[in-house]
Amino acid sequence: MRRWLPVALWAGFVLYASTSVGSGDHSAHYLRPFLAWLFPWLASASYPDINFFTRKTAHVVQFVVYAALLWRGLRLPPALTVRTRSVVAWVLGSSAALGFLSEGIQLFSAQRTAQLADVGLDFGGAVLGAALVLALGALIGRRTPPETPPRPPEEEPPGKVLITSDLHLDDAADGGRGILEELRSRFVQSGADVLLVAGDFGVAERAEEWMAGLRAAAGPGAEVVICLGNHDHWLQGEADGCRSPEDVREKFWRPACKAHRIHCLDFENVSLPGVVICGGYGHYDFGFKDPDAVADSKRPTMADYQSGRFGGMTYPDMDRIPGLAGTEEAMRQTRAISHRLSAACDEGKPVLFATHTIPFSSLIVHKSAIYSPRRFFDAYSGNSAIGILISAMATSVALAVSGHTHDQTPVLQIHGVPCVNTGSGPDRLRFLLFDLKTLSVTPLQEDLRTM
Ligand SMILES: [Fe+2]
Ligand SMILES: [Fe+2]
Structure with missing residues (x-):
């Protein structure tokens, strides 16, 4: 209401003024005594010209205000960035539409004359409004020193976060022991204080075993976040009372994480000195489905995506996760992550954002053109709505990291957010080191293990 009510009220006022209420006779009626009082020496013969000029100026002013209110409603920073540029076009387009509507109304009033030139004045006003917002933003930006996140002086921030994902402990023949040993050795070598693992440990029934192994790998004093x-x-066995992914999390992961003092981002944000870590699983909302996915000269339908089956390909989540239907889990994840991200940003510290699935399609790496049928699986790579959420919080998000695709990417600036995929997977663990002082991320050099 606070964002859009002023826009609606102002548009209503503009349209109301387009009726006979805003006719030239009416404005002259009020202007004449005012001019006579203010400028008694002014010849009354000049009043019609002044009335005409005032009315044309009112067109411009109305739309300066309208464009500024729209800008405010869209909660854009008063600066011309890649993100705002497309919306400037939207502000101007919307203003032009209101201008045409306003003149259109005048076609039906005997006291008014619709003029295309007035739409031009309205549009000019909107351009001026957008330019004034930008100029004001540039002026304020020059005077205000850049904001530094508040950091309590008595707390020494942890230095580094070691980030990886996709350990797939149950895929390994030795029950994941080798993977956890490598993880331990890389964590010690890196000198990091915090270990962050972005999902895919193994089947839910063995959560307790996986979390015990993770705690042992990190050591008793380290902060461990997953x-x-x-x-x-x-689930490897029966559904065992679990009717949804949420049931699986509550039944297996919440107690396992609690038992081993591991923070799970699906349940809580982790506020450390100098950084808030936030995120969660993510799931897929089918926003990244690739229109080039073709098998047997057919393109997958929405029903194919929802069943996870197409052209002989099968996406196994539908058979292994209880209660997956449509986009319900994607919406549940988006809602929960939206709340946690808002709370994280409210802390005023940089946010390290971690999801298992990817938030942006640019993080999908295609190896070659013959990969085409497998592009069906792109639909299951991430959640586009979560990408929109973090774009909106771009000024707070210091890094968005994800896993899941097992494809390594460089750090990409996407909508103002530095984004990276760990590239870690069952055949090769990969690690990133996030420095909390510089807020920069670097991949760790050559891995120890290649299976
Ligand atoms: Fe994975
Ligand atoms: Fe995954």
Whole structure:
């Protein structure tokens, strides 16, 4: 209401003024005594010209205000960035539409004359409004020193976060022991204080075993933070009372994480000195489905995506995770992450954001053109709505990291957010080191283990 009511009220006022209420006779009626009082020496013969000029100026002013209110409603920073540029076009387009509507109304009033030139004045006013917002933003930006996140002086921030994902402990023949040993050795070598693993440990029934192994790998004093992955929602046995992915999280992961003092981002944000870690599983909302996915000369339908089956390909989540239907889990994830991200940003510290699935399609890596049928699986790579959420919080998000695709990416600036995929997977663990002082991320050099 606070964002859009002023826009609606102002548009209503503009349209109301387009009726006979805003006719030239009416404005002259009020202007004449005012001019006679203010400028008694002014010849009354000049009143019609002044009335005409005032009315044309009112067109411009109305739309300066309208464009500024729209800008405010869209909660854009008063600066011309990649993100605002497309919306400037939207502000101007919307103003032009209101201008045409306003003149259109005058076609039906005997006291008014619709004029195309007035739409031009309205549009000019909107351009002026947008330019004034930008100029004001540039002026304020020059005077205000850049904001630094508040950091309590008595608390020494942890230095580094070691980030990885997709351990797939149950895929390994030795029950994941080798993977956890490598993780331990890389964590010690890196000198990091915090370990962050972005999902895909293994089947949910063995959550306690996986979390015990993770705690042992990090050592008793380290902060360990995880988010869950799709594989962590898989059940190896019967549904055992679990009717949804949420049931799996509550039944297996919440107690396992609690028992081993591991923070799970699916349940809580982790506020450390100098940084808030936020995120969660993510799931897929089918926003990244690739229009080039073709098998047997057919393109997958929405029903194919929802069943996870197409052209002989099968996406196993549908059989292994209880209660997956449509986009319900994607919406549940988006809602929960939206709340946690708002709370994280409210802390005023940089946010390290971690999801298992990817938030932006640019993080999908295609190896070659012959990969085409497998592009069906792109639909299951991430959640586009979560990408929109973090774009909106771009000034707070210091890094958005994800896993799931097992494809490594460089750090990409997407909508003002530095984004990276760990590239870690069952055949090769990969690690990133996030420096909390510089807020920069670097991949760790050559891995120890290649299976
Ligand atoms: Fe994975
Ligand atoms: Fe995954």
